[in-house]
Amino acid sequence: MVQGTASDVGKSLVTAAIGRIMMQDGYRTAPFKSQNMALNSYVTEGGLEIGRAQGMQAEAFGITATSDMNPILLKPSGEMSAQIVVHGVPHAALSAREYREKFLPEAKGTVMAALNRLREAYEVVLMEGAGSPAEINLKARDIVNMNLAGWADAPVVLVADIDRGGVFAFIVGTLELLEPHERARVKGFIINKFRGDVSLLQPGLDWLEERTGIPVLGVLPFLPQLRIEAEDSVVLDSASGRQRTDSERELDIAVIRYPRISNFTDFDPLEDEPDTAVRYVASADELGTPDAIILPGTKNTAADLQYLREQGFPEAIGRALGEGCQQLAGICGGYQMLGQKLLDPDAIESAEPGESEGLGYLPLSTTFLPQKTTVRVSGKLADGHPLQLSGEHHGAVSGYEIHMGKTTNLDTASVSGLFSLNGPEGQAVPEGWGTTDGRIWGSYLHGLFHNDEFRRGWLNGLRRSKGLAQLSVTYSAAALREQEFDRLADTVRKHLDMHAVYNIMGLPGREE
Incomplete structure (x- = not known):
């Protein structure tokens, strides 16, 4: 022992x-x-x-x-x-x-x-x-x-x-x-x-x-x-030797660090890219105008959304998107936050049943349920997906889901589906939504950026928006x-x- x-x-x-x-x-x-x-x-x-x-x-x-x-x-x-x-x-x-x-x-x-x-x-x-x-x-x-x-x-x-x-x-x-x-x-x-x-x-x-x-x-x-991924967010309290200075980076990715952040290891592969700096941002004053903002997973979506409001993040995110930030992405709890409504009829995340307003970027409503979804998944990019990917990509993705909410689309005409997953009996299961211009999107899939071609295609989309040359896949996350x-x-x-x-x-x- x-x-x-x-x-x-x-x-x-x-x-x-x-x-x-x-x-x-x-x-x-x-x-x-x-x-x-x-x-x-x-x-x-x-x-x-x-x-x-x-x-x-x-x-x-x-x-x-x-x-x-x-x-x-x-x-x-x-x-x-x-x-x-x-x-x-x-x-x-x-x-x-x-x-x-x-x-x-x-x-x-x-x-x-x-x-x-x-x-x-x-x-x-x-x-x-x-x-x-x-x-x-x-x-x-x-x-x-x-x-x-x-x-x-x-x-x-x-x-x-x-x-x-x-x-x-x-x-x-x-x-x-x-x-x-x-x-x-x-x-x-x-x-x-x-x-x-x-x-x-x-x-x-x-x-x-x-x-x-x-x-x-x-x-x-x-x-x-x-x-090798860390287990506890205590590692984020100390400066990472892998974070680059402003002068060294070409792409700036800001991950919002709320108090109950979970599965932040989703973004480790981005830190290992030669052109990318990942910042974990706990204050709206630190946000600035990155190339992309990511809302990560959380153990309590409603409570961390309230934290974002108290810290002034919604206004800071809006300013960043208006001043040149190309992407706003949400993973799991962050995906839920991007919607319009969070419903908690069984008091799963709160002391009492109730509902709260989301950030309103996507026409989604999430209802928290007693049953937790925990599953490994694989599939491909959906036909007509809006993600701003650039470079060679064969479409395959895999990851895993851990969440207690069910998310419903309230207006399918204004957004496009992201992924088509392999269901238990061979049927295609839609997953994730994004605005038709591809700038704002969300998904329940943890581990997305561990998919080498997806990761590089997404980063190349950011590079293209800045007039930078495209890069081929730089490394294999599994081999590393x-x-x-x-x-x-x-x-x-x-x-x-x-x-x-x-x-x-x-x-x-x-x-x-």
């Missing part, structure tokens, strides 16, 4: 790296996180929703993700409440207190049944903890850190982030707050995100091993521009992902004592 001294220390990537190494060494390995809290989710091939980190890890391990790999997913919908997703299906909306008092006492059976199924199907299960195991107010009902390690009788390696400072205090303090039987499970430390000369750190490492009697298994370097998994694994193999890791697991190493 991989645990951490805090959130965002790199547990998910360390787990992905170790699992990728084990796959390379011939072990059939599965990831497992009993309880995950994230708004960036992943849809399995069976149409079930799990945390994106476990979906990413399964892909890194070369296997198909299932809901057993993340049986409980928490999707925050407010400051003190969350949607509880159990085995990929919404279970209940609970407050933090209700979750702890009503749900957690019954959760052990769900967690252990999923873990045992994975243990029967794979040689190795790599479990990932959440946050810190030393949260003393949470430990009594813990199902994701040390209690789980005990139920599974799993050895633990503890990951700490040196980049945030105080790494030795984090490690020693965590151990001090563990019970003796919990501390005995910790078999090694991994120090993550190191920058500089490791020889200067050696005296501290020697002190740590002498103080605790536990070995440091490795010091992993900070990996700049690692193109595999390359980055291998880069991560190669770096970790170089700096982590995998022989010791295999010994901790009780396995013969195949790393030679």
